[in-house]
Amino acid sequence: MSKDAILGAIRRGLKRGPLPADQRAMLDGRLATHPRHLIPQRSRVSRPEQVALFVRNVEKEFGSVTRVADAKDIPGAVADYLAAQNLAPRFVLAPNPELQELPWSDKPMLEFEARRAQPSDAVSVQHGYAAIAETGTLMLPSDPARPTTLNILAETEIVVLRASRIAGAYEEAWDLLRAERTDAVTGGFMPRNVMLVTGPSRSADIEQTLELGAHGPRRLHIVLLDDDPAARSADDPTARSANDPAAPPTP
Amino acid sequence: MVQITSPAFKQNAARALADAGLQKALGKAKGAFLQRRAEAVARLPEFEQLRDIGRDIKNHTLANLDFYLETFAANVERAGGKVHWCSTAEDARAAVLEICRQAGARTVTKGKSMISEEIGINDHLEKHGITPVETDLGEYIIQLRKEHPSHIIAPAFHLNREDWEADFRRMHTDLPADRVFNERRDILAEARTKLRQRFIAADVGITGANFLIAETGSSVIVTNEGNGDLTQTLPRVHIALASIEKVVPTLEDATSLLRLLARSATGQDFSVYTTFSTGARRPGDLDGPEEYHVVLLDNGRTNMIGSEFQEMLRCIRCAACMNHCPVYGVTGGHAYGWVYPGPMGAVLTPSLIGVDKAGHLPNASTFCGKCESVCPVKIPLPKMMRHWREREFERHLTPAGVRRGLGVWAWFAKRPGAYRLATKTAIGALSLLARGKGAFRSLPLAGGWTKGRDLPAPEPGGTFMARYAKMQRGR
Numbered sequence: 001m002s003k004d005a006i007l008g009a010i011r012r013g014l015k016r017g018p019l020p021a022d023q024r025a026m027l028d029g030r031l032a033t034h035p036r037h038l039i040p041q042r043s044r045v046s047r048p049e050q051v052a053l054f055v056r057n058v059e060k061e062f063g064s065v066t067r068v069a070d071a072k073d074i075p076g077a078v079a080d081y082l083a084a085q086n087l088a089p090r091f092v093l094a095p096n097p098e099l100q101e102l103p104w105s106d107k108p109m110l111e112f113e114a115r116r117a118q119p120s121d122a123v124s125v126q127h128g129y130a131a132i133a134e135t136g137t138l139m140l141p142s143d144p145a146r147p148t149t150l151n152i153l154a155e156t157e158i159v160v161l162r163a164s165r166i167a168g169a170y171e172e173a174w175d176l177l178r179a180e181r182t183d184a185v186t187g188g189f190m191p192r193n194v195m196l197v198t199g200p201s202r203s204a205d206i207e208q209t210l211e212l213g214a215h216g217p218r219r220l221h222i223v224l225l226d227d228d229p230a231a232r233s234a235d236d237p238t239a240r241s242a243n244d245p246a247a248p249p250t251p
Numbered sequence: 252m253v254q255i256t257s258p259a260f261k262q263n264a265a266r267a268l269a270d271a272g273l274q275k276a277l278g279k280a281k282g283a284f285l286q287r288r289a290e291a292v293a294r295l296p297e298f299e300q301l302r303d304i305g306r307d308i309k310n311h312t313l314a315n316l317d318f319y320l321e322t323f324a325a326n327v328e329r330a331g332g333k334v335h336w337c338s339t340a341e342d343a344r345a346a347v348l349e350i351c352r353q354a355g356a357r358t359v360t361k362g363k364s365m366i367s368e369e370i371g372i373n374d375h376l377e378k379h380g381i382t383p384v385e386t387d388l389g390e391y392i393i394q395l396r397k398e399h400p401s402h403i404i405a406p407a408f409h410l411n412r413e414d415w416e417a418d419f420r421r422m423h424t425d426l427p428a429d430r431v432f433n434e435r436r437d438i439l440a441e442a443r444t445k446l447r448q449r450f451i452a453a454d455v456g457i458t459g460a461n462f463l464i465a466e467t468g469s470s471v472i473v474t475n476e477g478n479g480d481l482t483q484t485l486p487r488v489h490i491a492l493a494s495i496e497k498v499v500p501t502l503e504d505a506t507s508l509l510r511l512l513a514r515s516a517t518g519q520d521f522s523v524y525t526t527f528s529t530g531a532r533r534p535g536d537l538d539g540p541e542e543y544h545v546v547l548l549d550n551g552r553t554n555m556i557g558s559e560f561q562e563m564l565r566c567i568r569c570a571a572c573m574n575h576c577p578v579y580g581v582t583g584g585h586a587y588g589w590v591y592p593g594p595m596g597a598v599l600t601p602s603l604i605g606v607d608k609a610g611h612l613p614n615a616s617t618f619c620g621k622c623e624s625v626c627p628v629k630i631p632l633p634k635m636m637r638h639w640r641e642r643e644f645e646r647h648l649t650p651a652g653v654r655r656g657l658g659v660w661a662w663f664a665k666r667p668g669a670y671r672l673a674t675k676t677a678i679g680a681l682s683l684l685a686r687g688k689g690a691f692r693s694l695p696l697a698g699g700w701t702k703g704r705d706l707p708a709p710e711p712g713g714t715f716m717a718r719y720a721k722m723q724r725g726r
Contacts, residue, residue, distance in 0.1 A: 006320070006495065007317045011317055014316075014317075014556060031466050034466060036503050037308070037504075038304055061520075116537035116538045142539060152484060185534070186330045186529075188329075188330075190529040192531065192532055193526065193539060206415055207411065213439065213440070215450075216476065
């Protein structure tokens with residue numbers, strides 16, 4: 001059988017048999033503790049600076065961000081963005097309680113259905129699980145309330161994200177997933193799919209020249225809800241300064 | 252299936268040098284990659300430290316590869332997926348075909364995968380009545396042209412915009428013949444529209460894998476276009492093709508390597524889509540495949556373990572080595588004659604198809620060392636090319652002319668007095684001929700060299716030994 005042949009060939013190359021129990025235990029320990037390696041300094045900054053770094057990186061990668069102070073302003077921010085882009089006020093919404101509870105009826109011209117995306121959907125409004133300031137990256141784990149198709153089928157994807165969910169480094173975002181999620185099938189934390197999304201879709205396959213809008217969304221817009229008092233802008237006097245710049249965001 | 256033309260590297264290279272279209276494309280493309288990588292590295296002060304970390308993660312994994320592959324497979328199965336262990340390309344082709352047949356597949360969409368090139372899956376599926384559709388933009392045009400990728404991350408590296416326009420007009424005959432492509436983005440938009448229908452109709456999606464994660468049983472793909480995600484999300488069945496050395500222990504290990512990958516490859520801080528797939532659709536999920544398979548391929552890699560080529564298995568396929576290679580930069584990828592071009596191909600190809608067929612590739616190097624200096628996992632590529640040259644020599648595969656030349660050189664090298672006299676004479680003669688110019692465009696008896704490149708003229712001041720002696724005297 002191929003499995004035994006491959007494992008046998010590896011062991012012959014390494015000039016040993018199967019690993020002894022103590023070494024297996026050591027490797028199991030490494031898997032269980034999943035130690036972090038070096039984390040670049042760029043995200044080791046205060047909370048307001050982490051949020052600012054996230055926004056800067058999203059914009060560097062050709063995404064856009066609107067910041068809102070209150071959840072009730074989110075429908076308005078979505079409506080304004082669609083109008084500014086000259087897009088019809090119609091979208092598919094992630095069937096996520098946090099999004100469904102928003103006061104959409106304040107903006108009666110907005111039409112939406114809460115479901116997975118279909119190829120005919122031009123705009124999707126997705127729920128942002130977490131984000132990574134280091135590179136302006138969204139973490140979008142699949143879930144009945146966060147279908148993957150919303151990230152890939154529509155030409156325009158709008159992601160609603162809480163500022164409190166912006167982590168500095170990828171490792172901190174993985175820890176959120178590890179702490180918060182239990183998978184019904186595996187008992188582990190990984191859902192079927194986790195997408196890390198950094199800006200809108202693009203290709204450089206034609207003469208190595210970057211063009212936006214390949215197969216995924218042409219536009220990626222983030223509506224950022226400033227729900228984290230510690231993360232308000234540094235020049236906001238009501239903002240509390242972060243004591244531990246390396247502290248991960250509270251889940 | 253990629254026909255092996257590596258034994259004809261010299262003829263391939265000569266043809267490439269004479270191909271004006273190719274030279275134009277190469278000239279345009281290579282500067283962009285170099286500059287973007289340099290800028291991305293400059294933005295991350297820890298990059299050099301991360302290279303050491305990347306090397307160490309891969310070394311640790313390779314030293315315990317059996318353990319991590321078994322752990323990976325167990326976790327895939329826990330998540331409702333299936334792992335197909337395949338010793339050979341033939342095993343892998345059979346496994347993929349069987350999955351497609353079970354699924355009743357008529358069309359299969361494909362994300363970019365070099366393993367898929369290595370096993371020649373497209374021809375195999377077609378032969379059995381299943382239509383494979385490449386969806387990465389570069390791979391798509393390569394499939395239209397019935398070619399093979401000339402670069403491991405930019406398959407259409409050898410093409411110019413005119414080629415794209417001509418091929419799209421030739422193949423998309425249902426569209427108005429007089430349509431205008433004003434911008435590159437018009438080409439992109441046409442491909443997007445064409446492929447949209449294919450994504451929706453496909454029964455099976457095949458992707459590669461940049462990493463496999465033992466801890467979680469996940470396969471990871473890294474793309475900019477989003478085609479890989481459409482490929483693995485919309486069809487009922489997802490197959491990930493991966494070779495055994497793609498496994499890493501944990502998400503943290505993968506994360507550190509991801510910090511190196513995009514910067515080294517395209518010069519992005521991070522690619523647009525980095526996606527972790529773990530098993531099939533969960534209860535309650537509204538989308539995602541119902542079946543998840545990993546085809547795990549050896550195809551000669553286990554032979555490299557414990558050999559002087561083991562370090563090659565650290566490779567994360569970023570293509571920095573070929574982007575920086577002066578040989579790749581003038582011959583392009585097709586000259587290398589199989590799946591993997593450039594310095595990484597010069598080491599990997601003899602390992603996978605034999606040094607008897609691929610012996611020219613490790614010789615196609617100036618040993619300038621640039622490849623090793625940019626490799627994100629510090630693979631000593633020149634050293635390994637030298638190992639292949641030695642093996643080739645030992646097996647008497649080296650041509651007689653080269654062996655005679657090496658013999659003459661060895662005679663001088665063993666006699667320092669004669670060596671110095673000979674180099675002094677040669678340098679004197681060359682300096683005289685150069686008449687102050689920096690390089691020769693042509694030179695009697697050296698036409699083989701100067702046909703494809705200039706020969707640098709000696710700097711004034713004599714040989715290294717002469718200048719060294721002078722410096723010592725001056726102290």
